[in-house]
Amino acid sequence: MPTEHNRERRRVTLTRDGPALIEGPVELVMDDGTTVTSDRFLVAICMCRRSGNYPFCDTSHRKHRSKPAAD
Template identity: 70%
Template sequence: MRVEPQGPVLIEGPVEIVLDDGTMARSDRFMVAVCTCRRSRTPPWCDTSHRRRERPAAPPEDRTP
């Protein structure tokens, strides 16, 4: 298991996680990213929602008279 700063917990698979409601989430992947930021739309798996979304800078205004 590896904890990524500002990111998910990476666990070598297969992985079984018991959720709060008692159900089990299972993944057979060789590496699993488990969300720790609670922004994921696919909990408990990470969907990279923790990454900052930066908007492109607006082009400078042309101020010629």
């Protein structure tokens, strides 16, 4: 639930085949209830769960992209 001091809107950019980009700083609540924070001005959140630094993106998704079909 937002408190009075953190009601400022944050921009979230969803990328195709990549991370969600969130203007920081952010506090993420994980599915087990723990919290993870980042004070960076732009935070890349892993959407594919392949990151070794989950929930933050480490570009592991790039290794798993399918190659375009040959003509």
